[in-house]
Amino acid sequence: MPVGTVRACHVAPAVTALCLGLGGCSDPPWEAFVHVPQGEVRDLGALTWSPREAVLGSWRLNDHTVALRVRPGTRSVRLQHPEACPLELTPDRHPGRPANVLLKPWVSAPEHVPQVGYDTTFTVSVRLGCEAASAGEVTWRVLEGTPLASRREELRGFVFRGRTRPFGREAPWGVVPVASSEQGLTVLEYTWEGPGHAPVRGTVTVTAAARASGVSSVAQGHRILLGGAGWRVTERPPQGAAEVLAGAPLASLLPDARGRWVLADGDGRTLSLDVARYDDVRLDCGRSDCHRRTADAALRSPMSDALQRALRGPEVNPGACSVGCHTTGEPGVDDGGFEHVSRELGVPFPAHGGGDAWASLPGPLRRLGGAGCVACHGPASLPLREARWAVLRAEVCAVCHDQPPRYGHVDAWRRSRMARADRAPGVGEDPRCRGCHAVDGFLGALRVPATTTHPPGSEGLGVTCTACHAPHAEATGPSLLRVAPWPASLGPEALASSVPSRVCVSCHAPQEGALVEASAASLWLGRGGVEPASGEALAVPAPHAAVPGGCLGCHAGARPGPGQGHDFTVDRARCGPCHTGSAPPEPGAPGALQARAQALWLRLTGTPAGRVPHAVTTPQDLGSPRGRALHDVRLVLEDPAAWVHGGAYARALLDRAERGGR
Numbered sequence: 190m191p192v193g194t195v196r197a198c199h200v201a202p203a204v205t206a207l208c209l210g211l212g213g214c215s216d217p218p219w220e221a222f223v224h225v226p227q228g229e230v231r232d233l234g235a236l237t238w239s240p241r242e243a244v245l246g247s248w249r250l251n252d253h254t255v256a257l258r259v260r261p262g263t264r265s266v267r268l269q270h271p272e273a274c275p276l277e278l279t280p281d282r283h284p285g286r287p288a289n290v291l292l293k294p295w296v297s298a299p300e301h302v303p304q305v306g307y308d309t310t311f312t313v314s315v316r317l318g319c320e321a322a323s324a325g326e327v328t329w330r331v332l333e334g335t336p337l338a339s340r341r342e343e344l345r346g347f348v349f350r351g352r353t354r355p356f357g358r359e360a361p362w363g364v365v366p367v368a369s370s371e372q373g374l375t376v377l378e379y380t381w382e383g384p385g386h387a388p389v390r391g392t393v394t395v396t397a398a399a400r401a402s403g404v405s406s407v408a409q410g411h412r413i414l415l416g417g418a419g420w421r422v423t424e425r426p427p428q429g430a431a432e433v434l435a436g437a438p439l440a441s442l443l444p445d446a447r448g449r450w451v452l453a454d455g456d457g458r459t460l461s462l463d464v465a466r467y468d469d470v471r472l473d474c475g476r477s478d479c480h481r482r483t484a485d486a487a488l489r490s491p492m493s494d495a496l497q498r499a500l501r502g503p504e505v506n507p508g509a510c511s512v513g514c515h516t517t518g519e520p521g522v523d524d525g526g527f528e529h530v531s532r533e534l535g536v537p538f539p540a541h542g543g544g545d546a547w548a549s550l551p552g553p554l555r556r557l558g559g560a561g562c563v564a565c566h567g568p569a570s571l572p573l574r575e576a577r578w579a580v581l582r583a584e585v586c587a588v589c590h591d592q593p594p595r596y597g598h599v600d601a602w603r604r605s606r607m608a609r610a611d612r613a614p615g616v617g618e619d620p621r622c623r624g625c626h627a628v629d630g631f632l633g634a635l636r637v638p639a640t641t642t643h644p645p646g647s648e649g650l651g652v653t654c655t656a657c658h659a660p661h662a663e664a665t666g667p668s669l670l671r672v673a674p675w676p677a678s679l680g681p682e683a684l685a686s687s688v689p690s691r692v693c694v695s696c697h698a699p700q701e702g703a704l705v706e707a708s709a710a711s712l713w714l715g716r717g718g719v720e721p722a723s724g725e726a727l728a729v730p731a732p733h734a735a736v737p738g739g740c741l742g743c744h745a746g747a748r749p750g751p752g753q754g755h756d757f758t759v760d761r762a763r764c765g766p767c768h769t770g771s772a773p774p775e776p777g778a779p780g781a782l783q784a785r786a787q788a789l790w791l792r793l794t795g796t797p798a799g800r801v802p803h804a805v806t807t808p809q810d811l812g813s814p815r816g817r818a819l820h821d822v823r824l825v826l827e828d829p830a831a832w833v834h835g836g837a838y839a840r841a842l843l844d845r846a847e848r849g850g851r
Contacts, residue, residue, distance in 0.1 A: 218245055219280045220287035223255045223268065227537050229294045229391070230272050236292075238266050238278070252537055268292065271387045274319035293318035295389050296327065296347075296381040301521025302395045304412045307373060307439070308338070308355040313393050315347045315379060325383030332392060334375040349377065353397040360416035360439055363460050366403030366584030367414065368599065369513075369592035373397030399519045402585040405576050406463045406567025409447055410524035413462065415440045419455020426450070426464075447569075461576065463569035466525025467518050468553060470563055484562065487661035490669060492560040500539060500547040512538060514589035517557045517564050525568070527557040560589070565660065578644045581628045583608070583653040590654075590752065598752030599654070605756045607652040625696035625707070628653045635673065637662075657692050666691075676700060679716045688714070690739030697740075699824070708827040712835035713740075717824060718842050719817045727845065729838045736767075782832050785843055786825040793819055793846075798826055818846035 225233065233255055238244055243263040249255050257278075259266060266278040273292045281288040297316045305311040315327050327346030331337065340351040353373045374396045381389045399411045407413055420433045420440045426448030433452065434441050442462075444450055447469065450462040487493055496515040513519070518526010530553050531538060539546045550558065565585050571577065579585075583599050591599035602608055610616070611627035623630025628650050644650060659671040666672060666689075673695035675685040685691055698710035699717050711717025715731030736742035743763060746754035790798040793815060810816035821842040825831045831839040 218258050218261050219263075221257045221259060221266075221278055222250075222287055222289050223257065223278075223292055224289065225253045225273070225292045226294065226297065227253050227535060228300065229297050230270060230292060232272075235272075236268065236270050238268050240266075272389050274321065295319070295322045295325070295383065295386065296379075296391075298379060298391055298393050300393065302393060303519070303521035304399055304443075305353060305395060305397060306436070306441075307353055307397045309397070310350060310352045311395060313349045313351075313377070313395070315349075315381070317347075322381070322383060325381050325386070328380050328382075330378050332376040332378040334394075335373050335397075337375060346379070349379070351375075351377075351395070353395070356397075356414075356439060360414070361403075362417045362454075362458075363415070364401065364403050364405055364407070364462070364579070365414040365416045365439060366582060366587065367398050367401040368584060368587035369400055369589060369596070370587075370600065371398075371591075372400050394521065396521070399522055400513075400588045402565065402567070402580070402588050403582050404565075404567050404579045404585070405461060405572040406465075406569040407444070408518070408522075408524040408526070408568050409444055409464050409466050410522045410529075411519065412441050412443045415442065415452070415460075417454040417458070420452055422450065423453045423459070424449065424451035449570075461573055463567070463572065465569035467557060467563055467568045468525035468530055470568055482663060483661045486663045487562060490660055492564075492660060492669075494559055496558040497547050497555075500550075515558075515560065517559065517561065527554060530554060530557060562661075564588075578629065578650075581632075581650055581653055581655055583651070586654040586658075594750050596752050597748075597750050598755045601746060601748070601753045601755035602654070605758075607757070609649070610652045611649040612651075626652065628656045631656045631696070635671075676710075679711065679714060688734075688739060689737075690741060693740040708824040709830065709834050710740075711824055712828055712831050712838050715835055715838045718838075718845070719811050719820050727838065727841045729835075729841045731835055731838060732767075733834060782825065782836065782839060782843075783829070786822050786839075789822050789843060789846055790819075790826065793822065814849040818849045821846040 223236070230253075233249055233252070236255060238257070243260050243266050244257050245260055246258045247255060257266070259278075259280075264279065268276040268278055268290075270292060273294050276290060276292055278288065278290060295318050297318065298313055302311060302313060317323055327342075329340075329342055329346060329349050335354060338352040338354045340349070342349055353375075357371060374394065377393045377395060379391055379393065398414060401407070401411065401414065415433070416439065418440075420435075420442075422432055422442070425431070426446040429444065429446035429448070429450065431443055431445045434443075442450070442452070444462070444464040447465045448463070450464060452460045452462065454460070491498075496511065499511060499515065512528050516527035518524050518528055518530075520526075520528040523529050528538075534551055534553070536551060536554060539550075547555070547558075566580060572579070583602060587599040590596045593600050610625075611623065611630075613626070616622040616626045620630065624634040625631060631652065632655070657671055658669045659665050660669060662669075662671060664672045671692050673692045675682050675691065676694065676698040678699040679694065688694060694710040694714075697707045699708060708717060713731065714734050715727070715729050718727055733743070738745070741754065743759050744754075744757045745760065745763070746756050747758050747760035747762075748756070787798050811820060824842055825839045828834060828839075
């Protein structure tokens with residue numbers, strides 16, 4: 190029997206006009222609209238029918254609807270598609286009205302099974318499109334993501350049961366941050382095979398929890414995980430009825446109404462939450478002039494238009510990366526985010542970019558198509574002032590930038606000293622230390638607007654992402670690197686333009702005055718020693734200052750993979766291209782240099798240097814030879830890697846100190 194296929198053009202209206210004009214057709218052609226479920230039958234071009242001559246014309250209206258114009262007098266047309274059950278198409282019982290039919294896939298399953306919980310059993314059932322599909326079998330495999338703790342298939346694979354893994358770390362008090370790597374995301378692929386039919390495949394994305402930044406402005410529909418014990422709701426919006434669900438080790442709350450929620454733990458400590466949908470935010474944050482400069486700068490950030498740029502390019506990946514991180518909201522969750530609104534509007538995510546793929550999206554989706562203010566700050570009201578410190582956590586960025594192997598930025602940062610910089614004894618509360626050892630102190634020293642207070646108690650944040658990267662600063666460098674002030678101790682501001690690691694230098698260089706707080710940048714650049722009135726300048730080469738990338742030219746990490754350089758370790762293999770024919774010094778090589786500096790300090794002060802005098806606050810008299818000598822010696826003592834950052838400059842400083850300190 191002849192078989193027809195879908196065409197992209199519309200030819201049938203001419204037939205209708207001919208019949209009406211000549212009055213020679215006893216019955217007019219009848220029309221049918223064939224619909225397919227969004228995302229479940231992918232290639233409409235594979236739709237065929239028989240008998241072929243029964244259809245006068247066909248055309249595709251959109252990605253999930255095909256229109257057919259059927260020859261007068263045809264009583265039945267059989268529709269076939271490799272992914273769908275066969276369907277007999279007949280004229281509508283109401284004359285003059287087109288037939289509307291739904292082409293059902295052989296089998297289907299939910300695209301998302303979100304927030305099932307940690308260490309929890311979940312079930313996915315495969316739905317039948319028609320009775321004939323029950324003769325097949327379904328097989329499953331883990332396509333990507335977190336391996337399951339256990340799994341089994343039942344009823345010839347039409348039922349899949351799995352168990353998620355437990356939460357992998359000790360949770361902080363309050364709203365628990367959940368990074369991409371921690372949400373327990375598992376992508377399952379199912380394959381249905383029936384007698385005489387080609388295999389049909391689909392995917393199901395299961396998550397143990399929604400990603401969470403840890404801030405107290407949260408999206409409705411997100412189950413909030415709570416660290417601590419004895420949680421209960423003490424205040425809720427008028428329409429709210431949800432209660433805290435006890436769990437081990439984490440309790441949770443699924444807010445069912447927008448507005449202010451107040452919780453209390455077993456010790457009486459309270460936690461205030463503000464809940465809203467992402468599409469509740471009607472105005473951008475800068476339109477009322479409250480945050481205009483900040484909002485304007487954020488709009489220039491590559492985070493704000495990542496999806497737009499992809500859709501205007503030749504191709505876009507329709508997977509979890511594009512939807513989950515380049516838009517606002519959590520896929521699979523009814524939170525008013527991009528994916529949720531696209532489901533409500535029935536608009537599929539574009540499979541390819543180019544042309545007007547971005548412009549063709551409805552306005553509500555374009556507004557949610559980027560990582561804007563609410564992606565980090567939450568969709569509801571700003572938290573109370575005492576809770577705003579949470580937005581400085583690295584976990585805010587980890588929502589997207591912690592998903593090895595695709596993103597290893599936060600994972601690597603957690604291995605670095607910067608992640609623990611504010612946990613040394615005495616550092617947490619000393620404002621002289623917090624300026625470089627804590628993110629809030631660093632931002633406060635830079636006078637960044639709306640700097641928040643630091644976390645209560647002993648909880649430390651370290652030097653987190655927002656210290657070096659400025660998501661909405663008016664001026665930034667590559668990768669949103671912050672443009673930090675240039676230390677006066679390193680010479681004129683004009684020199685900064687040639688230093689690619691300016692944000693590192695701001696803390697790793699001597700500050701104004703006699704107090705030497707750090708000296709790695711000084712030795713690296715061959716500057717920072719106090720020049721005497723006689724003008725005895727040190728003209729010493731600084732070869733490492735010419736390394737491409739500045740500090741990151743060497744401190745780019747020793748592990749391969751995107752973002753792994755954020756542990757800032759040194760891969761000694763990088764020394765080879767410059768040190769051809771001679772191996773770089775072994776780690777023990779600086780012993781002689783440091784021993785010389787220690788001996789010189791003892792001779793000048795009469796006391797041993799002990800540990801590196803990082804917190805020495807007694808100003809030196811830089812007008813005296815002895816004071817200048819102590820300053821130069823401290824530059825060497827402050828940097829345990831002085832031998833490699835600038836060995837020649839360090840030796841020159843000690844030579845001058847020996848001469849001037851007598």
